[in-house]
Every structure is written in structure tokens, then in C-alpha cells.
Amino acid sequence: MLQDLVGGFLVVIQPVNLLILMTAVFIGFIGGALPGISGVILVVILLPVTYGMDSTGAFMLLTAIYASSVFSGLITSILYRAPGTPEAVMTAIDGYPMTQKGEAGKALGIGILSSAFGGVVGTIVLIFATPILAGVALQFSSPEFFALAVLGLSVVASLGGNLLLGIMGVLLGLFVSTIGIDPLTGTIRYTFGNLHLMGGINLIPVIIGLFAISEVLKRCQERQVHLPAKKISITIFDRGVMREIRSTLARSSILGVLIGILPGIGASTAAMVSYGEAVRWSKDPSRFGKGAAEGVAAPEAANNAAAMGALVPLFALGIPGSGVTAIILGAFIIHGLQPGPLFMSGNTDLIYAVFVGLLIVNLMILVISKPFIAILSKLLDIPYSALGPIIVICCIVGTYSVQNAITDVWLMLGFGVVGFLLEKINFPLVSVILGVVLGPIAESELRRSLGMSHGDPSIFIERPISATLLVIAVGLVAFSIIRPIIARRRAHLEENTNSGAA
Structure with missing residues (x-):
């Protein structure tokens, strides 16, 4: 394996391949930072370009774009609460409040460090443990996947606020997910005769509407709509912050890899589950949603680790672990290659060049991200009266480009109004997602x-396995109900004790 890694490194540092890698990182940064342009869209757009390339360069390009786009979604998520990619939705919950408190540089530094750490951990696991972890994923069947989804939905119990409103948000999201053609029977559900809804409601207009458009509407309602022109100083390696988030980084990276390996689950789910676990392990869960450092570190470490983990079943079994890896699987087939156990032994030069390339990409995040963000953050100097329409235009273009459907744009605007109204009653929008x-x-x-x-x-x-996951989910929801009751009783006892002592 060491010899193969050295061979892969020698392939990557060839001038042409190094140029391909750096170009891919730049494209991924730009595309991931723009709301509505995700890794899936970027890979699809550039897939025809790979036809004329050799296989090694083609898959270095596609996988590097994937990895860098997952990272860069955090930039607009933290600065404007407009997630550039679905994987960065959870980052906005604590990242944007930090920006509002004047801690944008700190939040971005945490995001950069966490993304690079999670990506490196995920890549190392991808390199050294692909056969073992692929064997574990094979043990999961439909009951285990359902139990894992239930565990993910139980995250709503840890998001703070009103549990009842959170459950209502989850139910609303579940209803939205049923719109369209039934995947098992082909029955048309809840389309009300609209042909454009037969394919279901895409996640992109829901996310952009609930988070970005609603935020623009809210900011336009405020008297002071001009963002303060402040220079953002990003500190990546801050000892105090690193001590604060180190356990979160380790836990979220491991959890992200494990979830990413499971086919069809994805980095977005890993970010949600890891955020919930960060809340559960916290000594003071009330900080989350108000600018907690762990609230930025957990989803960013998890989604980048999961993005690398999703490549494990692709290379080892020929099973795509996410939407992007499904497209990459198609690219392999177009190039006359079939990923799987035999592919691992017959194409070591290609595979290890991709592995080394991914490791370099995740390390490059630490170096390139600061100057890139410095340029992008200049938008903070623009009055929000001008910046708001620009954000809306980017959201419209990004949403329309997903399926070239004007219906998606109307859905995005509709969800934006709904999100704006729901936030007035402190409704947890992330529960809908x-x-x-x-x-x-x-x-x-x-x-x-x-x-x-x-x-x-x-x-x-x-x-x-499924029984264990369901028991954990039920126990966590029950604990979230019992915990405030216990806290109130403790406070009442302390109050009585203090009054008696007085």
C-alpha cells in the first residue's frame, strides 16, 4: 500500500495533473460558495469535459471538485445564512449568529480547520480501511437504513426551543418529501394536477427559500440594513478554540465517515446527525443556535468526512454512496471502467492517484481558503440594499439551473415567504429540512x-443493529423531554434552599 501511495503521489505531482487538481479546487470553491450550485451540478456540468481526458486526470478532476465544493458551502452559510451547498445547512445555525456578533473570522477559521480535519480523516479512512468498512456497510439492509433515518429525525429533539414546534416542522418536511410519484408503486401523490411536481420537490429550492430568501426578507424589514464594513481576520489555528472543539472534531469526523460509507445517506445527513450529537454531548446545550463553536465544527467535520466516506462503497463495491458518487460511477462506466473488488486490484495507479489527490485537496483548504474568503468577504462592504437583490438573483439563477424549471424558482420564493413567517414565531426551520x-x-x-x-x-x-438505533432514538427524545423537567426541579430546590438559608 505504501508503494502504491508513493506511485499515486508521483502521478499527482506531474505538471498536467497538478494543474488539473488546482483548477478543480478553484472551480469547487467558486461553485460551492454560490447558493444553489452544489457539487452534483458542478460534476454534471464538467462531466462532458472529461470525455477527452485520460482516466486518471478525469477522476482527479471530478473528485477534487466534489471535495472542495463540500467545504466552500460554509462561506456564504456563515456570512449570509445562505448555504452554498445542502451540506452546509447546519453550519448556518451557529455560524451566522457568530457573524452577527462580529465573530465571522472566528467562525470561518473554525469551519476551515474542521473541514480540512474531517476531510483528511475521511481520506485516510478511505485509503487504509476501504475493504473493512465496505464489509460493514454490506451488513446494512432496509431495516437498518430506516432506523438510521429515525435516529437522524430524532436530532430535532436536541435543537433546543419548542420540541412540539420541532416535531411539527419534521412532519411538514416529511409531507413535502412525499409530493410527486411514489418511488415504489408509481402512484402520483399531492401534485394537484401540476405536471412539474410529479418529480417531487427538489431540496435546493426548499433550502434556499427557507434560509436565504427568508433572511433577505427579514433583513429588509430591519431599519439598519447596511452590513458593517469590517475587515475579517481569520485565525485557523487558535489554541483556545482548538481545545474547545477537539473532542467535537474527533467525534464528528468518525461519525461522518461511518454515515458517509452507507450508500444513499449522504453528507447532509452526516452533518445533521453530528450537530445533534454535539448538542447532546455539550455541557451547556443552550449555547447552540446562538453562536457555539462546536455548532460550526461538528457539521463541517462530519460533512467533509462523509464526502470522502461516500467514495468507499463506490471504489470497493461499485455502489454509489451519494448523488455525486452516482454521477462519478457513470463517468467510470463512460471511460470503460467498472468499480468494484476487481477494480481495486487492477487499477491501482488510478485509484491511489485519486486518493493522494483528495488528501492534497483537503490540505490545500488550509492554505487557499483564506485568500479566497478574503476576496469573497468584500461583499460585506456592499450596502445590504444592494447586496440583498444580488443574493436573490444568485438564488434564482442557482435554483433554476438545477432542473431548468421556473416552477423551482416559484417554490423557492414560496418557501422563502413561509420561512420568513415561521421565524416570527421562533419556528425551527432546520426541522423542516x-x-x-x-x-x-x-x-x-x-x-x-x-x-x-x-x-x-x-x-x-x-x-x-436496527433495534439498537431505534432504542437510542427513542431514548434521546425521551431524555430531551425529561431533562428540562429535571432542570426546573433542581432550580426550584436551589431556590427553596437559598430562601431557607436566608
């Missing part, structure tokens, strides 16, 4: 599981 992201997974795997057991729900508790 949870439902939309995890709804299709939960529904399809639930129905497949019941089909496997001929309608017997005991299949979920008869299988050890």
Missing part, C-alpha cells in the same frame, strides 16, 4: 422492510 432530507429514506426503507417481513413490524426489533 430534516424531514425533507430524511423523508424519502425513511419512507422507502420502511416499506421495503415491511415487504421483507410481510407486514410484520417486529423486523425492526429482531435485527440487533
Whole structure:
């Protein structure tokens, strides 16, 4: 393996391949930072370009764009609460409040460090543990995937605020996820005769509407709409911050890799689950949503680690672990290659060049991101009366470019108004996203599981892995209900004790 890694490094440092790698990073940074342009879109757009390239350069290009776009989504998420990619949705919850408090540089530094750390951890796992981890993923079937989706939905119990409103948000998201053609029976559901809704509601207009458009509407309502022109000083390696987030980085990176390896789950789910775990492990969960450092570190470490983990089943089994890896799988087939166990042994030069390239890309994040963000952050000097329309235009263009459908633009604007109104009652918008992201997974795997057991729900508790995940989910929700009751009783006892002592 060491010899193969050295061979891969020698391939990567060839001038042409190094130029391809740096170009891919730049493209990924730009595309990921623009709301609505995700790694999927970038890879699709550049897929025809790879036809005339050799296989090594082609897959270095596609995988490097994927890795760098997952990172750069945090930039606009932190600065403007307009996630550049779906993976950066959770980052906005604490990253944007830090910007509002004048700590944008700190938030960006945490995001850069966490992204690079998670990406490096994910790449190392990808290199050294692909066969082992792919074997673990093979043990997951429909009941386990359903249980994992339920565990992800239980994150709503840890997001703070009103649990009832959170559950209502999840249910709303689950409803949105059912719109369109039933994936198992082909039945048309909740389209109300609109042909454009038959394919379902894309995640991009939902995310951009709820987060970006609603924020523009909210900012336009404020009297002072001009962002203060401040120079952002980004500090990546701050000892105090590193001590604060080190356990979160380790936990979220490992969790992200494990979730990323599971086919079809994705980096967005990894970010959500890791954020929930960061809240659960925190000594003071009330800080989250108000600018907690761990709230930025957890999703960024997890989504970058998961992006690398999603490549494990692709290379080892020929099974795409995410939407982007599904497109990369198609690119392999176009180039006459079939990923799988035999592919691992017959194409070592290509595989290890890609592995080394990904490792370099994640390290380059630490070096290139600061000057790139410095240029992008100049937008803070623009009055919001001018910046707001620019953001809206970018959101419209990005949303339309996903499917070239004007219906998506109207949906985005509609969700923006809904998000603006819901925020007035402190409704947790991220709970809606949870439902939309995890709804299709939960529904399809639930129905497949019941089909496997001929309608017997005991299949979920008869299988050890799924039973364990469900018990954890139920226990965490129950604990979130009991914890405030215990806290109130403690406060009441302390108040009585203090009054008695007085």
C-alpha cells in the first residue's frame, strides 16, 4: 500500500495533473460558495469535459471538485445564512449568529480547520480501511437504513426551543418529501394536477427559500440594513478554540465517515446527525443556535468526512454512496471502467492517484481558503440594499439551473415567504429540512422492510443493529423531554434552599 501511495503521489505531482487538481479546487470553491450550485451540478456540468481526458486526470478532476465544493458551502452559510451547498445547512445555525456578533473570522477559521480535519480523516479512512468498512456497510439492509433515518429525525429533539414546534416542522418536511410519484408503486401523490411536481420537490429550492430568501426578507424589514464594513481576520489555528472543539472534531469526523460509507445517506445527513450529537454531548446545550463553536465544527467535520466516506462503497463495491458518487460511477462506466473488488486490484495507479489527490485537496483548504474568503468577504462592504437583490438573483439563477424549471424558482420564493413567517414565531426551520432530507429514506426503507417481513413490524426489533438505533432514538427524545423537567426541579430546590438559608 505504501508503494502504491508513493506511485499515486508521483502521478499527482506531474505538471498536467497538478494543474488539473488546482483548477478543480478553484472551480469547487467558486461553485460551492454560490447558493444553489452544489457539487452534483458542478460534476454534471464538467462531466462532458472529461470525455477527452485520460482516466486518471478525469477522476482527479471530478473528485477534487466534489471535495472542495463540500467545504466552500460554509462561506456564504456563515456570512449570509445562505448555504452554498445542502451540506452546509447546519453550519448556518451557529455560524451566522457568530457573524452577527462580529465573530465571522472566528467562525470561518473554525469551519476551515474542521473541514480540512474531517476531510483528511475521511481520506485516510478511505485509503487504509476501504475493504473493512465496505464489509460493514454490506451488513446494512432496509431495516437498518430506516432506523438510521429515525435516529437522524430524532436530532430535532436536541435543537433546543419548542420540541412540539420541532416535531411539527419534521412532519411538514416529511409531507413535502412525499409530493410527486411514489418511488415504489408509481402512484402520483399531492401534485394537484401540476405536471412539474410529479418529480417531487427538489431540496435546493426548499433550502434556499427557507434560509436565504427568508433572511433577505427579514433583513429588509430591519431599519439598519447596511452590513458593517469590517475587515475579517481569520485565525485557523487558535489554541483556545482548538481545545474547545477537539473532542467535537474527533467525534464528528468518525461519525461522518461511518454515515458517509452507507450508500444513499449522504453528507447532509452526516452533518445533521453530528450537530445533534454535539448538542447532546455539550455541557451547556443552550449555547447552540446562538453562536457555539462546536455548532460550526461538528457539521463541517462530519460533512467533509462523509464526502470522502461516500467514495468507499463506490471504489470497493461499485455502489454509489451519494448523488455525486452516482454521477462519478457513470463517468467510470463512460471511460470503460467498472468499480468494484476487481477494480481495486487492477487499477491501482488510478485509484491511489485519486486518493493522494483528495488528501492534497483537503490540505490545500488550509492554505487557499483564506485568500479566497478574503476576496469573497468584500461583499460585506456592499450596502445590504444592494447586496440583498444580488443574493436573490444568485438564488434564482442557482435554483433554476438545477432542473431548468421556473416552477423551482416559484417554490423557492414560496418557501422563502413561509420561512420568513415561521421565524416570527421562533419556528425551527432546520426541522423542516430534516424531514425533507430524511423523508424519502425513511419512507422507502420502511416499506421495503415491511415487504421483507410481510407486514410484520417486529423486523425492526429482531435485527440487533436496527433495534439498537431505534432504542437510542427513542431514548434521546425521551431524555430531551425529561431533562428540562429535571432542570426546573433542581432550580426550584436551589431556590427553596437559598430562601431557607436566608
